[in-house]
Amino acid sequence: MPDLDLPQRQEPDALMLTGFWYRALPADRVHRNQLHKATLLEIPLVIGRDRLGQPFALRDACPHRGMPLNCGRFDGENLECGYHGWQFDVHNGQCQLIPSLTADQNLKVDRIYAGSYSCEEQDSFIWVFIPDQGTPGAGFAPRTEASEPAPQIEKFSGKYRSAYLQAEMPVSIDHGIIGLMDPAHGPFVHQAWWWRTQHSMHEKKKNFEPIPNGFRMSAHTPSSNSAPYKLLRLYADADAITTTIDFVLPNIRTETIRAGKYWFSSLTTVTPITRSHCRIDVVAAWNLFRWVPFVPELLKFVFAKFVEQDRRTMELQAEGLKHNPHLMLIDDADRPAKWYFQLKAAHLEAKRTGAEMKHPMAGAVTLKWRS
Numbered sequence: 001m002p003d004l005d006l007p008q009r010q011e012p013d014a015l016m017l018t019g020f021w022y023r024a025l026p027a028d029r030v031h032r033n034q035l036h037k038a039t040l041l042e043i044p045l046v047i048g049r050d051r052l053g054q055p056f057a058l059r060d061a062c063p064h065r066g067m068p069l070n071c072g073r074f075d076g077e078n079l080e081c082g083y084h085g086w087q088f089d090v091h092n093g094q095c096q097l098i099p100s101l102t103a104d105q106n107l108k109v110d111r112i113y114a115g116s117y118s119c120e121e122q123d124s125f126i127w128v129f130i131p132d133q134g135t136p137g138a139g140f141a142p143r144t145e146a147s148e149p150a151p152q153i154e155k156f157s158g159k160y161r162s163a164y165l166q167a168e169m170p171v172s173i174d175h176g177i178i179g180l181m182d183p184a185h186g187p188f189v190h191q192a193w194w195w196r197t198q199h200s201m202h203e204k205k206k207n208f209e210p211i212p213n214g215f216r217m218s219a220h221t222p223s224s225n226s227a228p229y230k231l232l233r234l235y236a237d238a239d240a241i242t243t244t245i246d247f248v249l250p251n252i253r254t255e256t257i258r259a260g261k262y263w264f265s266s267l268t269t270v271t272p273i274t275r276s277h278c279r280i281d282v283v284a285a286w287n288l289f290r291w292v293p294f295v296p297e298l299l300k301f302v303f304a305k306f307v308e309q310d311r312r313t314m315e316l317q318a319e320g321l322k323h324n325p326h327l328m329l330i331d332d333a334d335r336p337a338k339w340y341f342q343l344k345a346a347h348l349e350a351k352r353t354g355a356e357m358k359h360p361m362a363g364a365v366t367l368k369w370r371s
């Protein structure tokens with residue numbers, strides 16, 4: 001008898017996890033000497049690149065009287081607030097100048113900070129680290145540095161191509177993520193004559209194993225009814241193709257497909273913008289089809305179609321969720337969603353107690369569903 005569960009209702013601070021890197025903006029939209037607005041976890045940010053092209057992220061509020069810093073002037077090094085002209089170093093937020101001070105007023109300007117965030121460019125995106133200790137910007141503290149570098153797509157050769165896609169969805173991060181890992185919606189949401197129809201539904205059996213902060217769908221030969229795999233057949237026997245899919249907190253799904261020396265890797269994130277809004281960013285890298293005209297375009301077309309089908313579905317779902325309906329998670333199809341909620345709860349519990357995180361999975365598990 002399949003097990004039935006109700007998804008936990010999430011408190012806002014359990015909804016959006018701090019202490020992690022998040023994708024803020026596509027790197028190709030952030031130009032030198034320019035300022036851009038972005039929002040992560042309801043935090044307003046101003047993001048830019050200095051004159052050498054190095055990215056930075058500041059809280060979009062002046063520590064003096066809260067003026068949005070994106071309305072200020074940026075000379076490629078310091079950002080000058082548009083209200084009283086205080087100037088801040090964009091890389092660490094430290095105040096450099098308060099123009100109203102007279103020569104005999106010895107206010108220690110360098111003890112004042114605009115909120116500043118660790119910021120890195122990685123695989124087509126500007127990533128920002130959102131630390132735990134509230135949001136910086138209280139005015140007198142330098143920032144908390146990230147303890148690890150931003151996540152990267154795994155690549156298996158020096159030469160490769162890459163592309164990204166994004167879509168905004170009017171649902172909470174939790175619905176965005178469980179939608180992303182949901183194995184049962186494919187035949188209904190992603191129908192197309194060139195892809196698959198409900199008639200190609202069949203029983204699937206996949207092995208999952210715990211990994212730090214997440215779980216892995218163990219390396220397997222991919223399902224016969226999916227498009228990248230159909231394309232991969234051009235390169236290798238079905239038996240030689242393996243795919244591995246990982247999910248790790250707070251929001252990362254990676255998929256690696258290997259066929260001999262050819263590979264395709266993607267790193268998808270669902271980013272909380274506000275508690276009721278998230279954005280999906282898919283970045284893929286591959287060394288297949290580099291010489292074949294149109295194949296990258298075709299791949300991008302297929303992915304774009306998929307992401308659009310998911311986005312449209314979640315837009316409709318948001319309508320239903322407005323009225324706060326009862327929801328449920330069933331076994332086995334919704335087990336990954338249950339693990340996600342359990343991982344989140346375990347992570348928060350470990351943070352609260354200072355003890356090591358207790359992984360919700362005791363060991364490898366086989367799940368079965370039809371899709």
Ligand code: FES
Pocket residue numbers: 062063064065066067081082083084085086
């Ligand atoms: S509000 Fe920014 S300088 Fe006064």
Ligand SMILES: [Fe+2]
Pocket residue numbers: 179180185189190306310
């Ligand atoms: Fe989907």
